Each structure stands twice: as C-alpha cells, then as structure tokens.
Amino acid sequence: MILSVRDFSIGFQREGQNLVAVDGISFDIEQGETFVIIGESGSGKSLTGMSIAGLQPQNAFVSGSIRFKDREILKRPDAELRKLRGPQIGLIYQDPLSSLNPVWPVGDQIAETLTAHGLAGRDEARKRAVEMLERVRIPDPHRVASAYPHEISGGMRQRAMIAMALAAGPSLLIADEPTTALDVTIKAQMLELLAELKREMALTIVLITHDMGVVAEVADRILVLYAGRIAEVGPADAIMLQPSHPYTAALMTSAMISQTPAKQELNAIVGGAPGLGAFPPGCRFHPRCPRAQADCRTVEPPRRKIGAVELACHHPIAAAVPLATARN
Amino acid sequence: MSVSTQPTRRFIARPRGLLLPLALLVLAVLAAFTLLPGLIAPHDPIALAMADRLKPPSLSHIFGTDEGGRDVFSRIVYGTRYSLGVAIVIVFASALFGVVYGAISGMARQGIDNLLMRIVDLFFGFPALVLALAVAASIGRGLDSVALSLAIIWWPGYARLVRGEVLRLRKRPHVEAARALGVSEVTILRRHIIPFVVEEVNVRVTTDIGYALVAVTALSFLGLGANSPTPEWGLLIRDSRPYFGSAWWYLVFPGTMIMLTATAFSLIGDALASRRAA
Amino acid sequence: MALLELDAVSKTFSQRRGGRAVQAVAGVSLAVGKGETLGLVGESGCGKSTLARLALKLADVTAGRIRFDGIDVTEFASRRMLPIRRRLQAVFQDPLASLNARMTIAEVMREPFDTHGVKLGANLDSRIRELLSFVGLENIDLQKLPGQFSGGQLQRIAIARALALEPEIIVADEPTSALDPSIQAQIVNLMLRIQRKRGISYLIISHDLDVIGHVADRIAVMYLGVIIEQGTATEIMERPLHPYTQALLSAAPTLAARRQAGWKRIMLSGDPPNPADVPSGCRFHPRCHLARDICRTNAPELRAMPGLGQMVACHLAPEETARTGAEVGRARRGMQAVG
Numbered sequence: 001m002i003l004s005v006r007d008f009s010i011g012f013q014r015e016g017q018n019l020v021a022v023d024g025i026s027f028d029i030e031q032g033e034t035f036v037i038i039g040e041s042g043s044g045k046s047l048t049g050m051s052i053a054g055l056q057p058q059n060a061f062v063s064g065s066i067r068f069k070d071r072e073i074l075k076r077p078d079a080e081l082r083k084l085r086g087p088q089i090g091l092i093y094q095d096p097l098s099s100l101n102p103v104w105p106v107g108d109q110i111a112e113t114l115t116a117h118g119l120a121g122r123d124e125a126r127k128r129a130v131e132m133l134e135r136v137r138i139p140d141p142h143r144v145a146s147a148y149p150h151e152i153s154g155g156m157r158q159r160a161m162i163a164m165a166l167a168a169g170p171s172l173l174i175a176d177e178p179t180t181a182l183d184v185t186i187k188a189q190m191l192e193l194l195a196e197l198k199r200e201m202a203l204t205i206v207l208i209t210h211d212m213g214v215v216a217e218v219a220d221r222i223l224v225l226y227a228g229r230i231a232e233v234g235p236a237d238a239i240m241l242q243p244s245h246p247y248t249a250a251l252m253t254s255a256m257i258s259q260t261p262a263k264q265e266l267n268a269i270v271g272g273a274p275g276l277g278a279f280p281p282g283c284r285f286h287p288r289c290p291r292a293q294a295d296c297r298t299v300e301p302p303r304r305k306i307g308a309v310e311l312a313c314h315h316p317i318a319a320a321v322p323l324a325t326a327r328n
Numbered sequence: 329m330s331v332s333t334q335p336t337r338r339f340i341a342r343p344r345g346l347l348l349p350l351a352l353l354v355l356a357v358l359a360a361f362t363l364l365p366g367l368i369a370p371h372d373p374i375a376l377a378m379a380d381r382l383k384p385p386s387l388s389h390i391f392g393t394d395e396g397g398r399d400v401f402s403r404i405v406y407g408t409r410y411s412l413g414v415a416i417v418i419v420f421a422s423a424l425f426g427v428v429y430g431a432i433s434g435m436a437r438q439g440i441d442n443l444l445m446r447i448v449d450l451f452f453g454f455p456a457l458v459l460a461l462a463v464a465a466s467i468g469r470g471l472d473s474v475a476l477s478l479a480i481i482w483w484p485g486y487a488r489l490v491r492g493e494v495l496r497l498r499k500r501p502h503v504e505a506a507r508a509l510g511v512s513e514v515t516i517l518r519r520h521i522i523p524f525v526v527e528e529v530n531v532r533v534t535t536d537i538g539y540a541l542v543a544v545t546a547l548s549f550l551g552l553g554a555n556s557p558t559p560e561w562g563l564l565i566r567d568s569r570p571y572f573g574s575a576w577w578y579l580v581f582p583g584t585m586i587m588l589t590a591t592a593f594s595l596i597g598d599a600l601a602s603r604r605a606a
Numbered sequence: 607m608a609l610l611e612l613d614a615v616s617k618t619f620s621q622r623r624g625g626r627a628v629q630a631v632a633g634v635s636l637a638v639g640k641g642e643t644l645g646l647v648g649e650s651g652c653g654k655s656t657l658a659r660l661a662l663k664l665a666d667v668t669a670g671r672i673r674f675d676g677i678d679v680t681e682f683a684s685r686r687m688l689p690i691r692r693r694l695q696a697v698f699q700d701p702l703a704s705l706n707a708r709m710t711i712a713e714v715m716r717e718p719f720d721t722h723g724v725k726l727g728a729n730l731d732s733r734i735r736e737l738l739s740f741v742g743l744e745n746i747d748l749q750k751l752p753g754q755f756s757g758g759q760l761q762r763i764a765i766a767r768a769l770a771l772e773p774e775i776i777v778a779d780e781p782t783s784a785l786d787p788s789i790q791a792q793i794v795n796l797m798l799r800i801q802r803k804r805g806i807s808y809l810i811i812s813h814d815l816d817v818i819g820h821v822a823d824r825i826a827v828m829y830l831g832v833i834i835e836q837g838t839a840t841e842i843m844e845r846p847l848h849p850y851t852q853a854l855l856s857a858a859p860t861l862a863a864r865r866q867a868g869w870k871r872i873m874l875s876g877d878p879p880n881p882a883d884v885p886s887g888c889r890f891h892p893r894c895h896l897a898r899d900i901c902r903t904n905a906p907e908l909r910a911m912p913g914l915g916q917m918v919a920c921h922l923a924p925e926e927t928a929r930t931g932a933e934v935g936r937a938r939r940g941m942q943a944v945g
Contacts, residue, residue, distance in 0.1 A: 040786040040788060041756075153878075154650075154877070154878070155877040156877065183649035184649065184814075184815065184854055184857045184858045185649060185853055185854065186877075186878060187857065187858075188857035188871055188873065188874075189874070210786060211787070212787060212861060213858060213859075213861065216862075216864040216865050217864040217865075236865075240861065250788065251787065251788060252861070254787060254790070254791035255787060255861060256860070256861060257791070257794070257816045257817065257819075258816050258819060258820070258938070258939070259860060259939070260820065262821075262839060262840075263798060264798075266791040266820075267791070268788065268791035268792045269788045269791075272756045272786075273786070273788075500703070501700060501704040502704050502706045502707070504659075504704070505698055505704040505764075506717070507664055508664060508691070508695070509696075509767075510684075510687070510691035510718075510721050510722060511721050512721075519709075523708050
C-alpha cells in the first residue's frame with residue numbers, strides 16, 4: 001500500500017465560520033494501480049489531491065492522517081515535504097502554463113527538478129532533461145529543451161509538464177484534471193502516453209477528474225466523492241458495471257449518452273451540487289436522490305461494504321442494471 | 329525636475345494593518361482643512377506680524393512662523409484648497425476629457441483610432457516643464473496657468489488607459505453576447521463597457537491626485553504657479569529657501585504635508601485597486 | 607428553403623506583424639432547415655467558433671454569402687440586422703462570462719425586450735418569470751447578480767434570454783462544455799425539450815461528439831477551416847468515411863467500449879493544426895496514416911459518396927475508408943468487429 005488516508009478533513013475559515021470542504025474521508029491506494037477520484041464541482045476532489053502532495057491552500061485547516069509509504073505527511077513542515085515532491089511524488093495539472101515558468105527554457109526547468117534534489121549535477125541534469133523529453137514522445141527534444149514554454153505548442157507543453165513531473169523518478173503521480181481542457185484526439189494521446197509511462201516507470205497514478213470516459217479507460221479503482229464525502233470506493237469494474245450508490249449510478253447513466261437513442265431525453269440528475277457551507281443534513285445527496293427516504297434526510301449514512309466496494313448509503317441500489325447491457 | 333504623469337505598474341498590495349485607516353484619517357483632515365479652514369486655523373494666513381517672524385514651533389504657533397510672522401500651520405491649512413484643490417481639479421478635468429476621448433478612440437474604426445492615438449502620442453512626448461513655461465509665458469504665472477499646463481499633460485494618460493480598456497472589453501464574451509442580442513454599439517458602450525472602465529479610472533484618479541499635487545507644488549516651487557501671498561504649499565517651500573538653515577520648520581512642515589497627502593492618496597488608490605483585483 | 611445558409615463562406619485574418627494570413631474558415635457551405643439541428647464538430651483550431659461568429663454576424667466574412675430565410679444578410683449593418691436578430695439568437699460556452707457581471711438577472715432578462723422595442727408594460731415581469739420557469743428556474747431571486755448562481759443555472763438563464771423573443775433558430779457555441787457532466791445532461795434535455803415544444807432549429811457547435819451525436823439531425827465535421835465530412839447523424843456516427851472523423855469517433859468511444867480489453871483506437875500523430883500554417887493539398891494529410899502523393903498536392907473537394915448518403919472531402923474515400931468506418935462505428939458502440 002503506497003498511500004493511506006484516514007479521516008482526512010480540510011476546511012476554510014470564511015467570515016468567522018468554519019466551512020468544511022472534505023469531511024473525514026478514508027481510503028487506501030495500492031502500489032502500481034491507477035486510482036481515480038471522481039467528483040464534480042464542490043466535491044473536494046482537487047483539494048484532496050493537492051493535500052496528498054502537501055499543496056493544500058495556505059489558509060486551509062486540515063485534520064486526519066495521510067501516510068505515504070508508511071510515513072505521515074499531513075501537517076509536516078513544507079521543507080520536509082519539498083524533499084518528497086519530485087523524487088517521490090510528481091504532480092501534473094490541467095493547465096501546463098501554471099506549472100511552467102514562462103521566462104525559463106523548458107529543459108532548464110526539468111533539469112532543476114534534478115539539481116534541486118541533488119540527484120545530478122548541472123550538465124548531467126540537462127542531459128537527462130532531454131532524455132525525459134524524448135521519453136514523453138516529443139519529437140526534436142533538443143529544440144524543445146532550449147525553447148521557452150510559449151514557443152512550443154499546447155500539446156508539447158502538456159508533455160513537457162509530464163516530463164518535469166517524472167524527471168526525478170517519483171513512484172506516485174498525482175494528475176489533477178489533466179485531460180479536462182483538451183481536444184478529444186489530444187486527450188486520447190495523453191491517456192496513451194500516461195499508460196505507457198506508467199508501465200515503463202512502474203508508477204502509481206492518482207487521477208482526479210469528472211470525465212467518465214477517462215475513468216472508464218484508465219481506472220483500476222475508483223473513489224466517488226460528493227460534497228466532501230465518499231459516496232463509493234472500490235474496483236472500477238465493480239462500480240462502473242453495477243453502481244450501488246444512486247449518485248454513481250446517475251453519473252454513469254448520464255455519461256452513457258451515446259447509448260441513449262438519439263433525441264431522447266437523458267437520465268439527468270435534477271438540481272446541482274451544493275456549495276461549500278450549504279451542505280444538506282443527513283446524506284448530502286438526498287435532495288437530488290430519487291431513492292431518498294426519511295432517514296436519508298437526517299442521518300449521515302454509515303459506511304458499509306458490498307463485495308469489494310465500500311459505500312455510504314442508506315438505501316443502495318441492490319441489483320443495478322449493468323453498464324454493459326444498457327439499452328442499445 | 330521631471331513631472332511624472334505615468335506611474336509605473338506596480339504590484340497591487342492591499343495596504344495592511346494601520347496604513348489604510350491612517351490614510352483615511354489624513355483624507356478626513358484634508359477635507360476639514362479644505363472646507364473649514366477658518367474653524368481650524370488659529371491665525372490669519374495672510375496678515376503680516378513682523379514681530380513674530382521666524383519663531384520656532386511653540387504652543388501658539390505649532391508649526392512656527394515664516395519670515396512675515398505668519399503662522400505656518402494656518403498657512404498650510406488655508407493652502408490646502410489651493411494645492412490639493414488645484415490638483416483635484418486638474419485630475420478630474422483631464423480624466424473627464426481623457427475618458428471621452430479614449431472611449432471614442434476605442435470604439436472607432438482602426439483608422440480613426442490610430443489617428444487619435446497618434447495625437448495622444450504627440451502630447452505624451454511633450455516635455456512638461458517646457459509646456460508649463462510656454463503657458464505661463466502666454467497667460468501669465470499663477471495657479472490657473474499651472475492647472476492648464478498640467479491638465480494638458482495629464483489627459484493623454486487617461487485617454488490611453490480608457491482606450492486600452494475599451495478595446496479589451498469590446499472582445500469580452502458578455503459584449504459579444506449583447507451584440508448577438510442586437511444591442512446597439514452606443515448602448516453596449518454605455519451599459520456593458522463603461523461601468524467596468526470607470527472602476528479602473530477611479531483607481532487611477534485617486535492615485536493621480538497625489539502625483540498631481542506633487543506636480544503643482546513643484547511648479548509653484550519653480551515660480552510658475554501661485555503668487556505670494558497665496559499660502560500654496562509649493563510656494564511656501566519656495567519662500568522658505570533663504571531660511572533653510574535657520575528656520576527648519578518653515579521647510580519641513582509644508583514638505584511633510586505634501587508627502588503625507590500624496591502618500592495617503594496613493595494608499596487609498598492601492599486599496600481600491602486591490603479590491604478590484606480581488 | 608433553409609432557414610440559415612452559409613454559402614462558400616471564408617474568413618481570413620491578416621497578421622499584424624506581417625507573416626502569413628490566418629485562414630480560419632475557407633469556403634464553408636452549411637444550411638440549417640426549419641426545425642432541424644445541425645451539429646458542427648471539430649477540435650481547436652478548426653475554425654468552428656469563427657464560423658459561429660460569422661453566422662451570427664459578429665464578424666464579417668472575407669468571402670461568401672450568408673442568407674437568413676432566403677434574405678441575403680451578408681452586407682447588413684446592425685440596424686438592418688435587428689429584425690433578423692430577433693429570429694436568430696445565440697447561446698455561448700461560458701455562461702458567466704457571457705453575462706454582464708454587474709447586471710441583475712432582472713436587467714439581463716429585460717435587455718432583449720428593451721433592445722427590440724417590445725413593450726409589454728406590466729406584463730413584462732410575468733413574461734420573464736414564465737421564461738425562467740420554462741427553463742426550470744421557477745423561484746430564483748431576480749435581483750441577484752450572475753456571480754451568485756451556478757454554471758448550470760446561468761446557462762439556463764442564458765437560454766431563457768435567448769428564447770425571450772421567440773426566435774426560429776439558436777446558434778449554440780459549445781453550450782455544455784463548461785459545465786459538470788451531470789449538468790450537461792440537464793442542459794441537453796432542456797434544449798431537446800425546447801425543440802420539441804417550439805420547433806426551434808439549432809446550429810450546435812461542439813467538440814463533444816457524444817452530445818452532437820445525440821442531438822443532431824445532421825452533422826458537419828470541420829478540420830482546419832474546411833468541412834471534411836457532412837451527412838446525417840446516423841451516417842456520420844455509424845459509418846464515418848473520412849480518416850479524421852474516424853479518429854475523432856474512435857478517440858471518444860462509449861464507456862463499455864473503453865473497458866473492453868483489446869479495444870484499440872485510431873491514433874493521430876502530431877499536434878492539432880495551426881490555421882496560420884495550412885498544409886498544401888489536403889489539409890489533413892500530415893496527420894493521416896493513409897496519405898498518398900495526391901493528398902499532398904491536391905486539395906480534395908467535398909463530394910457525394912456514390913451509393914452512400916454523406917459528403918466527404920477525401921481522395922481515398924469511400925473505397926479505402928469504408929471498411930474502417932464501419933468498424934469504428936461498431937467498436938464505438940461496444941460491439942465486436944465483424945470478421
């Protein structure tokens with residue numbers, strides 16, 4: 001087990017009130033798997049991902065435990081966590097421009113990951129930076145290494161960002177919405193690249209997204225977050241083919257748009273996700289849940305296990321319509 | 329001495345802690361000085377009293393007296409409406425003209441826009457001091473001459489700012505959406521562009537008042553502005569020159585007043601800007 | 607007769623500092639009939655957003671004609687466009703950005719009526735309420751500002767505003783792309799409902815093939831400023847004939863297809879194209895695995911496929927692409943390939 005999260009909470013102070021964005025979640029990530037955290041706006045997925053890397057916002061307060069390779073990393077001083085970022089934990093974002101410094105050549109930035117952690121001298125680091133660019137399938141890596149971020153195309157910037165995250169050989173890669181703003185064909189390229197790199201470098205990947213297509217393609221295990229709480233967590237096949245939590249089921253069906261006959265109304269969940277500070281009592285999904293009953297409105301649902309899947313629901317869907325045989 | 333009308337872009341940090349309340353306090357004091365000088369100043373700012381000349385600060389003359397025996401504090405109080413007043417008039421007038429000019433240029437076709445901006449460039453390049461001298465030479469020295477020359481120097485900055493903002497806002501999605509709805513260009517300017525521009529202009533106006541004040545007092549110091557016995561701050565400093573060594577209060581207090589006022593406006597401008605950036 | 611027609615429309619932007627002109631749109635012809643939905647699909651740099659702006663007369667064409675209900679509006683200035691605009695409305699991608707952040711919802715909803723001189727007097731407020739109700743926003747506070755609403759709510763407000771004057775056609779530029787997946791489904795349903803009840807036509811522009819495939823009657827695929835394939839939704843989704851369309855469809859298959867072991871997608875090499883640097887001959891040839899010499903020198907015309915419904919701009923279609931097309935169509939739906 002490479003990462004273990006227990007009772008993790010993160011919140012903010014706003015106008016004197018304590019607003020809890022993520023509320024006591026616990027999960028494990030096994031080495032070598034692709035663990036996907038799914039959620040929509042307000043679910044707290046990005047905050048969770050950032051907290052694993054120790055990069056939660058400065059004004060946030062956290063509690064609970066995050067153990068990486070059996071070492072506690074939550075609430076450790078930044079100086080200690082900085083040693084992890086790079087050699088142990090790599091990070092990629094939705095927007096490469098936010099992780100690439102516009103006034104430095106790309107190759108130098110990648111090299112810095114190595115020199116900053118004392119993994120190589122300047123010349124060696126530059127050489128390895130070019131190798132890394134080649135590894136992320138950038139044609140003409142020497143040119144790109146001496147170019148500035150704005151001089152290379154968007155697709156190449158994406159890859160350069162991946163190269164920078166993986167240059168120091170981390171074992172865990174956190175990807176926060178890496179494909180969200182991308183074109184379909186580029187998205188496909190990126191997923192293939194990540195799959196190849198995962199194999200070559202024996203990575204564990206934590207991928208944060210709201211794109212069901214991406215989840216379907218890469219996930220080994222899934223964590224479904226809703227309004228700061230876990231809805232469902234477990235093996236991807238089990239959850240996707242037979243979602244037990246009504247929210248997961250609704251997400252799956254609204255993603256199966258191509259299997260709904262054309263021009264027919266989709267199965268959409270009503271309403272919208274609650275904002276921070278406006279979470280309903282009891283089960284946070286109850287206002288939108290077609291199966292909600294009295295206890296859902298008042299009592300927080302307990303965590304229970306159904307096979308290999310853990311979920312938090314008072315009235316889970318017993319035998320859901322499996323994904324593979326949905327109407328077609 | 330160069331009269332800077334183009335403050336460089338700086339990081340917009342919200343004034344922390346006591347700075348902003350202090351700045352607002354200074355503003356309140358200045359307002360009192362401008363509106364009710366008679367109530368605040370203990371002495372007549374103009375009448376001579378040679379017996380008390382060049383007295384150091386004391387209980388009856390908290391800022392000392394000048395070479396005519398006049399209370400420096402009272403002169404400063406009465407001088408506010410000249411120094412600060414003229415600065416405000418200059419900034420408001422040039423802002424008004426510049427906003428209209430810049431809005432027209434920003435909304436106009438590229439050809440007209442280019443022409444209007446070349447005219448602005450012309451004004452930009454003009455050395456402020458030379459212009460001030462020329463204006464003073466033609467209509468005589470005095471605060472009105474200073475006001476005119478500074479307004480001529482100042483308006484291009486607003487024109488450029490507004491034109492830039494208008495150009496930027498014209499491409500915004502909400503403006504395109506309004507156009508798709510059929511809203512006329514004039515109404516788009518009024519409803520969808522100007523309100524956003526005004527925010528930006530307000531920030532600039534506030535900071536500029538401080539800069540204009542320094543400019544006005546500087547020109548008066550050079551002899552181009554107010555004439556004796558007007559208690560204008562720059563003139564006070566000019567008059568204090570022969571007494572630099574012996575009567576320190578004569579220079580220090582007016583100078584400090586200028587500095588405090590300019591800083592206060594600058595801080596308030598920063599506060600406005602940081603709220604906008606938030 | 608088509609309601610909205612773009613006839614050989616081109617748009618070229620000249621670069622400020624010299625350099626080559628940017629051909630955002632090159633000779634595109636499209637037509638949207640009454641009550642039908644035309645989906646325009648493409649990725650970044652294909653020119654679809656520029657085309658949307660041309661169709662809405664937010665930008666002038668460099669060549670070609672635009673016709674609305676038979677009237678040539680290409681040269682119409684804003685005054686003459688006003689009555690046309692009443693019938694041709696728009697919904698944009700980012701609902702928060704397309705509303706004036708300083709206007710209340712009441713003011714936002716009043717704007718179309720004010721602009722077109724529709725005076726309802728005392729009935730205005732109830733009409734506004736009715737419109738908002740129709741899009742599912744019964745009890746919202748009209749005095750609030752856009753920033754106080756969620757993305758989904760804002761898009762509904764934008765749609766309500768577009769419906770205010772009872773238009774005949776709505777041009778929707780990426781109407782769901784900026785929204786969460788569960789909200790996307792809601793907006794898709796809303797747009798379908800509106801079409802059923804009001805018979806409105808849509809020109810929907812999107813990069814999301816799932817959405818387009820679901821709502822469109824006909825689909826046009828755009829690449830680097832030109833239409834490379836055009837046909838009914840069924841033809842395009844089940845048997846795409848242009849290699850680019852095939853790659854597009856195979857890149858975004860169904861969930862079931864993705865989880866099937868052994869499923870392979872058609873990968874495109876290279877980066878998305880740059881409209882400032884248009885390749886010679888067929889614009890797609892640098893990324894096409896089938897490219898021949900003729901592709902590098904001759905630009906293929908959009909022509910009807912013998913025996914098949916759609917129009918394709920490819921030298922090698924349908925002979926060399928039909929089989930892949932059928933496979934992609936099947937694989938995408940998660941069915942096993944035949945043979």
